[in-house]
Amino acid sequence: MKKVLVLFILLLGIFFNAQVTDYQKIIDSIGQKKWDSTSIDLDSLSNPRIIDIKSLKRDEVQINNSVVIVPNNDASPLTPSSILTLPTLKRWFIFGQNTLVFNQSSFANWYAGGNNNIGVIGKVNYNIVYKKDKHYLDNNIQLGYGFVSSTGQSTRKTDDYINIMTNYGYELAQHYYLSTGFQFLSQFTPGFNYSATPDPVYDNRISKFMAPGYLNLGIGLSYNPNENFQLIVRPLNGKFTFVLDKKLQTKGNYGLERDGQSMRAEVGTMVNVLYKIKLFKDATYVNQINFFSNYLEHSERVDINYSGALNLKFNKYITTSVTVDVMYDHDQIQKVQRKQTLGVGVTYNLGYKVDRDSNTGVIKPFIN
Template identity: 45%
Template structure:
């Protein structure tokens, strides 16, 4: 009897252990991260020095700091993308003093609910401005002031549809979009400045269509180009006066910590100046990219356009 009980207890123990192992093996661990964070912090330095140089030139040193984050939430039919872009740079040239070379604040958020493959009904908002005052004559502080923080500042709020087949393509069309222009610097609150109706006005409300597009392409290993574009038409006043913007960033990555960027920005806004605006920058320096892992949209089992 004792032998029987011993054998029975051993058998039960083995069976229980086997069942536990089966349970462990049968559990499928979901490693999908619904939140993904892709961020880049950069500090670019440029410098030039001259001594008895017949060709001429002025000693100068400059810097450009930037923060670029894309924070995305993906789960089932929900897609929520948040973008934070902050850039500021200065250049100190002998005989001219300190001038800013870059000044950008661009923050946006867009929530979409999937209605079909790659298509989302969406609602979103975006804010744009700058950190410091801008002046005529190459940002000379002794010259006339033409801009400042929240002068102008732009706030867009609207709803529409978003097309997003993958992380490298994003097109949003908003047939209903409110666009507020803020001019909070009293020195710039004059009729006609940034579209203001009368002296002393601090804001302007427009309502119309907003379209935005994002496209990133890899040219070769460690070389990529990011393109952004937008168009706005005001239904309420001169809808033919489109606000057009295009931006290009060419990124050449040396390694995890060193990269080079070339940027080109083109803008036309009748309320700012009736001319096409162009800005180009080049920088080489330190850059660190943060990536918290694989997103749901990166997995092969969620990429319907890839044959399995």
């Protein structure tokens, strides 16, 4: 009996010892997994990998993980470099500027004399860019119209332009872009020579919509090392001049070679330079100059178009702009053409809106 009891106790001890061992194995395996997940792999320190952590600029507001809005009050043209300094893009970039300028004078028994008048100029400038990887589609719309109305005189136009650009581009390397696209320029309403016809009628018109109208098509390269400088070279560029008003289809008008001609075609090279100077905090001067040489006829006669704009910002909405435009086109008129404007008015800017991504860049092939 004693032998049976001793054997029973021995078997019971072996059983309990086996159970404790299984539980310990389970507990040990859990502990090992926890240790493996939190411990440092010392071997990996021999080949470290640096992770780029994106940071927002001080003047940015992060709305959520995918959208960043950056305010911009600079009226100067956008360049690839100015976009590359923003948070990374995903698909869409939008910038819009709206300007309205008023001028008004009123006189009553004023001994020095004067004429009651009121003037208005409205301008819009929108950039809409679509980006995916190294491919870009850049759309720019610039519209402007102004008039002045004085007592005893007909309403006179002071500004009138349509400028629409669409360009496709491909990023080749840092600061270099391959681009192609078109640019369309014209005006909204008929224009008159008020010196020759102080009170003109429609038959006195010297221009109108699509008379003239200009279309530029080209392919080339652009170089943009920083936001203040941009160089565009298009060795293959087509320039088409349209005059779709029969009254204005006269030899010599807008470079037409014969009476009744409605279109003049030129093929040549185009060079465009943008240089922006920041005078002080709220004042910038933007220089833009364009050269075009016709391969087909008189390549030595280079068309030159210069535009200078001084932009002064008083506060978020009130701005002053002084512009000077100088142009020489031997085929149109063998004299220097000049236009100067000064305006103080209200400007409202839409901020940059970009989606975040791992790639950056935008192409600005055409400059006005």
